[in-house]
Amino acid sequence: MAFKSVFNDTVSMFIDVQNVARLRKALRGVARETVRALLFTVSDPYEVIDTLEGRFGKPELLTLSELENMKRMPCMTEDGHNIDSFASKISNTVAAIKSLNQPQYLYSPEIVSRVVEKLSIIFKYKWYEFKSKRTEALELELLSRFLNNMG
Incomplete structure (x- = not known):
């Protein structure tokens, strides 16, 4: 790309x-x-x-590769010190998915769940609180916005 x-x-x-x-x-x-x-x-x-x-240049394969890279990311530190780099990686993945015109992957609860599991306990709690007040269906994009706001 x-x-x-x-x-x-x-x-x-x-x-x-x-x-x-x-x-x-x-x-x-x-x-x-x-x-x-x-x-x-x-x-x-x-x-x-x-x-x-x-x-x-097969968009689906490129998207899956981006998602695999995201899944292999290390967990966030408990103090949230690496929130900026963590948020950047998620934002880059969302941008790649959009540019490849593969929006169906932005709806995946399984992918969002895999990323949320990497958050520190405090950020998990904040995420669930943030998400409960939103109705957007593009969960991965919403998670990206949340992480960028937290950084």
Whole structure:
């Protein structure tokens, strides 16, 4: 996602041949191997990008990867000292889910529950109090807002 975003933000600054050269220089590993022949045979950078997107740009898989990273986050410290970094990770996941157009994952009580389990006892209590006063259905987004307000 980050690679494509940077590419899209800067593509208009270069001509097609330069953009293909930029892709040649930037791509590594499996991504480069996926488009190896295209890097030297096409002059349209979007042919390369479309091929990469077909292989690596599946929104559902990217979303699941983001959620797995969130699930592997360490627990919040009991004193809540790491609330800012904790909140940032959740906010970034919510932003990624939205940008991938996968809003159904923002409704998942299972995912919210997994994150809440990582909160300190005090923040769990505050979360349940905060949530009881809200009716929004996008629980993960609501949790993100709560954590950012607490930070």
